Amino acid sequence: MSTLEDYQALLGKARSALPETLASGERWTLPPADIIKEGRFTILRNFREMVNAVRREDQHLSKYLLQQLGTAGQMDGDRLIFTGRVTENQIGSRLDDYVATYVRCSECGSPDTKLQRQDRVLMLQCEACGAHQPVKARKGQRRAEAGAQVREGGVLEVTIASVGPRGEGQVEMEGYTVIVPKTPEGTTLRVRITRLQGKLAFAEPVEDA
Numbered sequence: 421m422s423t424l425e426d427y428q429a430l431l432g433k434a435r436s437a438l439p440e441t442l443a444s445g446e447r448w449t450l451p452p453a454d455i456i457k458e459g460r461f462t463i464l465r466n467f468r469e470m471v472n473a474v475r476r477e478d479q480h481l482s483k484y485l486l487q488q489l490g491t492a493g494q495m496d497g498d499r500l501i502f503t504g505r506v507t508e509n510q511i512g513s514r515l516d517d518y519v520a521t522y523v524r525c526s527e528c529g530s531p532d533t534k535l536q537r538q539d540r541v542l543m544l545q546c547e548a549c550g551a552h553q554p555v556k557a558r559k560g561q562r563r564a565e566a567g568a569q570v571r572e573g574g575v576l577e578v579t580i581a582s583v584g585p586r587g588e589g590q591v592e593m594e595g596y597t598v599i600v601p602k603t604p605e606g607t608t609l610r611v612r613i614t615r616l617q618g619k620l621a622f623a624e625p626v627e628d629a
C-alpha cells in the first residue's frame with residue numbers, strides 16, 4: 421500500500437469485484453423502495469438492500485432518512501421501521517437526495533465513491549474519475565444541523581395567524597411563511613414541512629401517532 425502502483429492495483433481489484441450495475445455510472449439506480457404499512461408504522465422492507473446498493477453505513481442512511489422525514493423509527497434486522505405514515509414518494513425522494521448528496525460523483529455520475537472525513541470536512545472520493553470534493557449538504561439538511569425547525573422534513577407545532585385567498589393557513593416562522601392548506605385562523609396543529617421554496621415553507625398536517 422506504500423506505492424502508487426500498489427494503490428492502483430488494489431483499486432483495480434476492488435472495481436473488478438463490483439457488480440456490473442454499480443460500475444456502470446449514470447445508468448445505476450437504487451432498487452425501488454419496498455414499503456408496507458403495519459398499523460401506525462411504515463416499514464421499508466428492503467432497507468438492507470438499499471444500504472448494500474449505496475455501500476454506506478446503515479446508521480448513516482437510517483439517521484438521514486429519519487431526520488429528513490421528521491419521524492421517529494429504528495432499524496429492525498434488514499428493515500427500517502418508521503413511526504407514523506410515510507408515503508412511498510416521500511421515502512423515494514429522500515433516497516434520491518441521499519444518493520445525490522452522499523453517493524453519486526457530481527463530476528462523472530458514478531456511484532463508485534467513498535466518504536472520507538478530512539480536517540472535519542466530509543469529502544466524496546470518486547474511485548471512477550478520481551474527483552475529490554466536499555459533500556454539499558442540501559439546504560434542508562444544513563438547516564437541520566443548525567437546529568432549525570423550518571426545514572424539509574421538519575415537524576413542528578404551529579398556530580395559524582392568518583388565512584390566504586384559498587383558505588390556506590399561514591404563520592411566520594424563522595423568516596419563512598409556513599403554509600398549511602385549508603386551515604382556519606387560530607388553529608394549533610402539528611405539521612410537517614414538505615418543501616421550501618424561496619421564503620415559503622409548504623407544510624401538511626401530521627396525524628398524531
Ligand SMILES: [Zn+2]
Nearest residue numbers: 525528546549
Ligand atoms: Zn467521478
